[in-house]
Amino acid sequence: MNSSANHDTGISPFRDEQVRARERARKREAILLTAVCMFNKHGFSRTSLDDVAAELGVTKPVVYNYLGNKDRVLLECLRIGLEQLVAAAEDVLSIRGTGADRLRSYLLRYAEITMSEFGRCVIRTGDDLLSPASRVEFRRMKRLVDNKLRELISAAAADESLRVCNIRTTSFAIAGALNWPAQWYRETGPETKRQIAEQIVDLLFSGLERSSTEKSG
Amino acid sequence: MNSSANHDTGISPFRDEQVRARERARKREAILLTAVCMFNKHGFSRTSLDDVAAELGVTKPVVYNYLGNKDRVLLECLRIGLEQLVAAAEDVLSIRGTGADRLRSYLLRYAEITMSEFGRCVIRTGDDLLSPASRVEFRRMKRLVDNKLRELISAAAADESLRVCNIRTTSFAIAGALNWPAQWYRETGPETKRQIAEQIVDLLFSGLERSSTEKSG
Numbered sequence: 549m550n551s552s553a554n555h556d557t558g559i560s561p562f563r564d565e566q567v568r569a570r571e572r573a574r575k576r577e578a579i580l581l582t583a584v585c586m587f588n589k590h591g592f593s594r595t596s597l598d599d600v601a602a603e604l605g606v607t608k609p610v611v612y613n614y615l616g617n618k619d620r621v622l623l624e625c626l627r628i629g630l631e632q633l634v635a636a637a638e639d640v641l642s643i644r645g646t647g648a649d650r651l652r653s654y655l656l657r658y659a660e661i662t663m664s665e666f667g668r669c670v671i672r673t674g675d676d677l678l679s680p681a682s683r684v685e686f687r688r689m690k691r692l693v694d695n696k697l698r699e700l701i702s703a704a705a706a707d708e709s710l711r712v713c714n715i716r717t718t719s720f721a722i723a724g725a726l727n728w729p730a731q732w733y734r735e736t737g738p739e740t741k742r743q744i745a746e747q748i749v750d751l752l753f754s755g756l757e758r759s760s761t762e763k764s765g
Numbered sequence: 766m767n768s769s770a771n772h773d774t775g776i777s778p779f780r781d782e783q784v785r786a787r788e789r790a791r792k793r794e795a796i797l798l799t800a801v802c803m804f805n806k807h808g809f810s811r812t813s814l815d816d817v818a819a820e821l822g823v824t825k826p827v828v829y830n831y832l833g834n835k836d837r838v839l840l841e842c843l844r845i846g847l848e849q850l851v852a853a854a855e856d857v858l859s860i861r862g863t864g865a866d867r868l869r870s871y872l873l874r875y876a877e878i879t880m881s882e883f884g885r886c887v888i889r890t891g892d893d894l895l896s897p898a899s900r901v902e903f904r905r906m907k908r909l910v911d912n913k914l915r916e917l918i919s920a921a922a923a924d925e926s927l928r929v930c931n932i933r934t935t936s937f938a939i940a941g942a943l944n945w946p947a948q949w950y951r952e953t954g955p956e957t958k959r960q961i962a963e964q965i966v967d968l969l970f971s972g973l974e975r976s977s978t979e980k981s982g
Contacts, residue, residue, distance in 0.1 A: 591893040648974070674891070676808040710973045717956075717964040718973070724945025725938040732937065739934075747934040748941075755972025756927045756935070757865070 576614045579604065583611075584625040584665045592622060592677050623682040626673060629666035630689040633658060637696035647704030652749060654700055659726045659745035663733040671730035697723060722752055793831050796821060800828075801842040801882045809839060809894050840899040843890060846883035847906040850875060854913035864921030869966060871917055876943045876962035880950040888947035914940060939969055 582603050586595045597618050601608045615621045636657040640650045661667035670690075675683050698719050705712035712718050725748055733744065799820050803812045814835050818825045832838045853874040857867045878884035887907075892900050915936050922929035929935050942965055950961065 591891075593893065651973075672891075674808075676810065704973075708975075711971075711975050712973065713967070714964055717961055718968060720945050720949065721942040721965045721968050725942040728937050728941025728944070744934060747931055748938045750930070751935060751938050751969070751972075753972050753974045754928075755968075755970050755974075756868075756921075756929065757970045757972070758925075758928050 572614075579611055579614055580621070580625055580628065581665065583621050584628075584669050587622065587625065588665060588668050588672065592618075592673065597621065619679045619682050622669075622673065622678065623685060625666055625669050626686055627689065629661070629668075629670035630693055632661045632664075632667060633670070633693045634696060636661060637693070637700065640700070646709035647700065647707045648709035648753075651700045651704045651710065652753065654697075655722065655726060655749045655752070656742070656745045658697075659729065659748060660741045662727055662730045663741040663744070668730045668733075671727045694719065694723075725752060789831075796828055796831055797838070797842055797845065798882065800838050801845075801886050804839065804842065805882060805885050805889065809835075809890065814838065836896045836899050839886075839890065839895065840902060842883055842886050843903055844906065846878070846885075846887035847910055849878045849881075849884060850887070850910045851913060853878060854910070854917065857917070863926035864917065864924045865926035865970075868917045868921045868927065869970065871914075872939065872943060872966045872969070873959070873962045875914075876946065876965060877958045879944055879947045880958045880961070885947045885950075888944045911936065911940075942969055 583600045597608045597611050601611045640654045643650050662671050701715050701719055704710040729744055800817045814825045814828050818828045857871045860867050879888050918932050918936055921927040
């Protein structure tokens with residue numbers, strides 16, 4: 549009550565600073581969300597910062613002031629997507645259960661993220677769209693995500709909850725199967741993100757082959 | 766003997782025409798192979814027809830004369846890769862066995878093609894690099910390949926040699942898992958194309974989960 553009164557009457561200059569910082573962060577997020585949606589929809593090369601600014605009802609210098617040039621805007625979008633993936637990998641470490649249980653939870657979350665705007669941008673952005681400096685940073689962040697996946701696969705191999713013949717190939721195959729929906733998933737399609745994620749993870753876990761019981765049955 | 770004598774002495778003008786056509790086809794192939802290797806290595810945007818011509822020791826007008834502009838060159842590279850995939854799908858129809866056997870054979874071949882130069886170009890080329898007319902053609906050809914894969918999956922579902930819950934998602938997951946090596950496979954790596962193809966196909970067929978016999982064992 550007191551602090552809100554301070555804010556309303558503008559008594560505390562510190563309070564103003566906090567409000568401004570929050571406001572600035574909110575605007576920055578709005579720019580990034582608009583930009584990532586336009587990159588995903590029209591392609592990075594075909595989207596200019598003028599287009600992004602126009603969509604938000606501001607001018608290009610405003611976007612520039614918050615984030616820098618188009619390369620910076622893209623890198624920030626990629627950072628958000630990759631941070632979501634790293635956070636998901638860290639979240640599953642708190643799950644009680646086998647390595648297989650943890651991997652399954654992570655893969656479901658991974659698939660959902662990569663069908664969402666920031667995650668989709670991570671999957672669909674070729675390294676060659678970035679400036680050399682941003683490319684180095686993008687690759688560094690992608691390696692973190694690759695390593696998390698390999699750690700989870702290794703743990704499931706170590707506790708023998710999964711059958712893993714080659715960790716590197718397995719991680720590539722899993723990532724490939726799960727990354728593909730980022731290329732074609734549409735919110736307007738017949739299935740939800742979760743349903744598609746579950747179908748792919750079930751396929752990876754159970755395989756296409758019928759079990760010997762099913763075959764003899 | 767007679768015809769070769771004709772050729773050597775240049776008696777038959779028809780023979781000359783055939784030789785010239787063959788020679789022309791061979792040069793066209795050499796241009797396409799050089800171009801596709803450079804597109805894969807350096808990226809399409811960063812490769813000019815001048816670069817391709819220089820690599821072959823000719824000038825850009827020579828390349829242009831054989832194939833047209835860079836967009837045409839790319840489209841022809843993509844056509845070769847996609848035709849290899851369609852041919853592989855048609856080949857497996859002659860295999861005696863179940864739908865599962867045919868699908869497995871096709872997937873092994875599919876993975877090997879997409880780790881090779883023309884197939885890799887198919888996987889790594891985003892639609893947005895092509896002119897609108899070429900993009901329509903590229904998508905049309907890709908749909909043919911998608912349909913072949915779905916047909917093979919449907920056949921394996923129909924004869925109950927595989928357990929398929931959703932044909933569309935299954936085909937996307939399979940294609941995703943198999944397309945990924947096109948992004949990272951290097952001839953100099955520790956494994957051959959065939960080994961990687963087998964590891965991924967085994968994973969897709971058997972799944973990561975241990976069977977109940979293995980679990981109890």
